[in-house]
Amino acid sequence: MKITKAVITAAGPQQSRLPLQRFVDLDGSEKSALEIIIEEVVAAQVEQIALVIRPGDQDLFAEAAGIYEPLLTFVEQPAARGYGEAVYRAADFVGDQPFLHLVGDHLYISGEARRCAQQLVEVARSEECVVSAVQPTRENRLFQYGTIGGRPVAARKGLYEVENILEKPTPTDAEQHLLVPGQRAGHYLCLFGMHVFTPTVMEILQGLVEADGNQPVLLTPALAQVSNRERYLATELRGTRYNIGVKYGVLITQLALALNGDEREEILAQLVEFLANREATG
Secondary structure, three states, X not given: OOOOEEEEEOOOOOOOOHHHOEEEOOOOOEEEHHHHHHHHHHOOOXXXXXXXXXXXXXXXXXXXXXXXXHHEEEEEOOOOOOHHHHHHOOHHHHOOOOEEEEEOOXXXXXXOOOOHHHHHHHHHHHHOOEEEEEXXXXXXXXXXXXXXXXXXXXXXXXXXXXXXXXXXXXXHHHHHHOOXXXXXXOEXXXXXXXXXXXXXXXXXXXXHHHHOOOOOOOOHHHHHHHHHHOXXXXXXXXXXXXXXXXXXXXXXXXXXXXXXXXXXHHHHXXXXXXXXXXXXXX
């Protein structure tokens, strides 16, 4: 499986400005979230990127991409018809090839030398199938994520056969339908915001888009059909996702970058000083 294309979605009403946020990255340099996401993709040996945006946003995103702007093909989603329809907008761009997909409101910090997207692409190339990255997540955060149910692949730590997937399930639904052997109590495997898709996913999305008229089309129902058509795996990566679109998401993400980056000691010293000052004036 050769993966040279990627699709990044950034057209959602609550998502479209998040990739423009500025962060201090692990190396201490200031970058837009979009630049950090593109670097994640490029590290996985992707050569071309489709960026799905709202009409009128191209100039803003081209500027935010910096030196990576030449890698981008801009695809517009004229109406807010859902995440699945946004991905489908890039169907002509990807053609009949497998592709890497990332959302525009998540950043990633790897726990090893390989970046998270590199780890995922290597699994997909080895297994030659659809693979979604997942992360064990406490049940009180299920309302933020799609969640998978399935069974571990024998002798392959952190790899799962996907049997079920629900969008933002309740804890009760998760307990009934999404338990995965080996997970800690109260934890479920939630989507990481990063996938490798085969052309089958676009075929399924096409059917949903055409059948639903002008109704929103979600991605999760399409993924629920994948396991009926071909092999569908989920994999835990050595890394952590950070959702910059939730409350305090930008703050938490910046702290994570700072505390895992080159200037960690300086940041820790400033945090200790800040807390000491608060205690002294408390």
